[in-house]
Amino acid sequence: MNPTDKNENPRDNQVEVKSLSPGHRFSMDVYDSDNNLILEAHTPLSQAILNHLRASGVHRLYFDPSKAGADKPGDEPVKKSILSEELRDETYQHTKSILEEMRYNFINNPGESISKATIDKSRVLVDKIISETEKNSDGIFDIVTRLKDMDDFYYQHSMNVSILASILASRLDFKPELQSAMGVGGLFHDIGFTSISKDILNKAQLSDSEFDIMKSHTHVGYKFVEKNPRMHDIEKRIILLHHERADGEGYPYGFDLDQYQNNVPREVRLFGLIDNFNLLVMPGPGKEGLTPRGAMRFMVNMIHAPYKTKFSFLPSDIRDFLRALGFIINRGRNFMNAGDLVRISTGEIGIIEEMNRLYPLNPRVRLIKNSKMENMTRPVVVDLIKTYKEYVANIYDRNSAGQYSLNRQEQANRT
């Protein structure tokens, strides 16, 4: 490529796929020659992506500085961390000791609940997280996903969820005791897993009966804390109800939509979203994690995808989740951008013209098809923030052949 083309074509920054190895990180997003996003900035390259590129005959990847990170040119992605490394490490060590304590109790002192000292220390720690993240309010949170083994999976997962739940509670102005309950609930929400054998926890493919055992972590965990007077009611409900879903496919009760709305408090519903998000991004037995951006797009598609008549989470909860955490977990950037093809909750298809920073599900959209899937006969632009009841219900990804799809099967296999 002629270097003098630089201004006309910013994609003269390129790299040979054969020169790359797993773990490589780029400082900018990289694309293939069809302009498909291959890897986000700062995300380690996995062997699976490399294999995929080689198998698809992709020899070069391209940087596009004009797309570096933002909607507006000049908007740099945020790099400052919202939480100090010391406090994150302290949270990790504490989460590890909680889960080790519970596994020990389960084997040696059945019926023993969580000790007063552990609960007190958890509250102090969550208070520290909330005050530190409020001070660094423009920072980002890099989800921790460097796993050693499956024990480590639950330590890191519970820590990530606790930190995100603390931040969300403070961003949404929950009462102080509820902010604390969300963070402490995060540390304890999966304690029921400590009763399950490591053989089952480490399996990639579970039989129905093994899956039932995995599901038991909700009520087994609840039994640990049910009568503990030091635990907040919301903490107990988080442990019991964080896997309930609006479509009746959750557990342990499988509530229908009405029961979900009436029996699962908003705090616990939002907690379930954070837990779900973190499970999507964590690598685990037999799966890779999605990127934070990919996980958020996937969750929007869970609101009420065209292939599903019911939604897994309430749209208003997804909105609150994205508003509170979207920028923090995606390095200060939007997870949708101008140019994305989307379906609106009323059925029309359109292209995003401009994002709304505070309400990411309510961008300005240029419609290309009406709700009967007929092409628009005249240009129509709708600003979804003005018609707040309507929102982006699906985001389409473009595959390497340039076709748009929800890619749900591929994503489902990875989750």
Ligand SMILES: [Fe+2]
């Ligand atoms: Fe769980």
Ligand SMILES: [Fe+2]
């Ligand atoms: Fe969890």
